[in-house]
Amino acid sequence: MRANGKCSNKGEIFLQIALILAMLFAGEVLKAQDLEETLQQLPEDPAKEFVRPLTDAFGANLNTGWLSNAAKASVSGLDFKIGLVGMGAFIDKDQEIFILLDQFFPLTESQALNIAQTIPGFGNLPAGEQSAILARLLTVPLKSETSGPTVFGSEDEYVTVQFPLQTIEANGNQYQIPAQVLEITPVTGILQDPGIFPTVAPQLSIGTLYGTQATIRFLPSSRYIDELGKISYFGWGIQHNPLVWFKNPLPVDFSVAFFNQRLKIEDLAEASGMAFGINVSKTFGGFVGSITPYAGFMIEKTTMDIEYEYQVLPPPAPPIVFDFEIEGANKNRFIVGLGFNVVGLNILADYNFSEVNTLNLSVLYGF
Numbered sequence: 001m002r003a004n005g006k007c008s009n010k011g012e013i014f015l016q017i018a019l020i021l022a023m024l025f026a027g028e029v030l031k032a033q034d035l036e037e038t039l040q041q042l043p044e045d046p047a048k049e050f051v052r053p054l055t056d057a058f059g060a061n062l063n064t065g066w067l068s069n070a071a072k073a074s075v076s077g078l079d080f081k082i083g084l085v086g087m088g089a090f091i092d093k094d095q096e097i098f099i100l101l102d103q104f105f106p107l108t109e110s111q112a113l114n115i116a117q118t119i120p121g122f123g124n125l126p127a128g129e130q131s132a133i134l135a136r137l138l139t140v141p142l143k144s145e146t147s148g149p150t151v152f153g154s155e156d157e158y159v160t161v162q163f164p165l166q167t168i169e170a171n172g173n174q175y176q177i178p179a180q181v182l183e184i185t186p187v188t189g190i191l192q193d194p195g196i197f198p199t200v201a202p203q204l205s206i207g208t209l210y211g212t213q214a215t216i217r218f219l220p221s222s223r224y225i226d227e228l229g230k231i232s233y234f235g236w237g238i239q240h241n242p243l244v245w246f247k248n249p250l251p252v253d254f255s256v257a258f259f260n261q262r263l264k265i266e267d268l269a270e271a272s273g274m275a276f277g278i279n280v281s282k283t284f285g286g287f288v289g290s291i292t293p294y295a296g297f298m299i300e301k302t303t304m305d306i307e308y309e310y311q312v313l314p315p316p317a318p319p320i321v322f323d324f325e326i327e328g329a330n331k332n333r334f335i336v337g338l339g340f341n342v343v344g345l346n347i348l349a350d351y352n353f354s355e356v357n358t359l360n361l362s363v364l365y366g367f
Helices: 005-026 035-039 044-062 109-116 127-139
Strands: 076-090 097-105 142-149 159-163 166-170 173-177 180-184 196-209 212-222 231-240 253-265 269-281 289-310 320-327 332-342 345-353 358-366
Touching: 035 044, 035 289, 044 076, 044 097, 044 142, 044 196, 044 253, 044 269, 044 289, 044 320, 109 127, 109 180, 127 166, 142 166, 196 231, 196 358, 212 253
Parallel strands: none
Antiparallel strands: 076 196, 076 358, 097 142, 142 159, 159 180, 166 173, 196 212, 212 231, 231 253, 253 269, 269 289, 289 320, 289 332, 332 345, 345 358
16 A cells, blocks of 8 residues: 555665566566466476476575674664665576476377377277277376476477377277377476576565564565566564673674565465574674675575466366475575675675575665
8 A cells, every 4th residue: 555655656666676686687588478377288297397496496595695694792782774685596407398207197188189089090980989088088197208398498399298109998999099299389488598597575684682683575566577477575584693692702793593485476376485594794894884704504495385277178167276385406505695885885795505506686775
């Protein structure tokens, strides 16, 4: 809800800056194709593999950028920073394709009819026998090998299903289905070779009370990647410096931390992340100008829940609803970074080493 025109303009400008930062990470995204519409062309197992790299990328990004300056070892004080955090997951070539061997591929009615028509003599069979074959193809999936681009794959290649020579039984009769290839022509990669896949969010940090600092991130529903639809994001975290309880301070700041976040893509998917971390930092300088090297380690877990409809029979027949969960690839990470401050303007950059490596670039103002 808009309180007044002035607040509204400021909010819009702030969101525009966030989107610009996202595009710096995004690289080249070429094809305007909707993720939900694409998944609706695939049964569950191929859909999982198609979207798995996106789960890994979002999961890696959710836990990026949290550990930088450790909380100060002070009983009370004011440590306030607000700005934008940009997270980018590096996409490898092996995340652009998938292969499923020895799978059983469920057919839609039109696909079953096309395959049935390749059976020798199918057109000469009685109508009842043809119906029995079609019913068999719709209820018992055929053995297959499915391969093709993932969500990050080429827009010039289709997901293909290769069926080996095999025999089915209908009405007590055996029918041989020739080896053939089925192209799922609506399904191609939709985020071609992004290089670094982006996530961006405004962030606010405030402390310090008994060595504790709180951080929140919030991105209202926005469409900064057209192919994915509207994305919203909320995350929070707590850092605590246990050195506040000791009389003799150390020459560095040290903290333990917990973070929790949730990201939603339209009504299609919801990703959640949780992480425990430790970090150490050392600031040289003051408010006018300073430099802060930092390092950290995190244990993390992310998941993405996806729900979509798969239309086997034409409407008005109800679709099948697939609902599954994918776990992100990253389980832990090491972080090294450097922060710069000039009169309260803080620029933080760090690299995260994990199964899916990420880069963080944050621009924050505070003290």
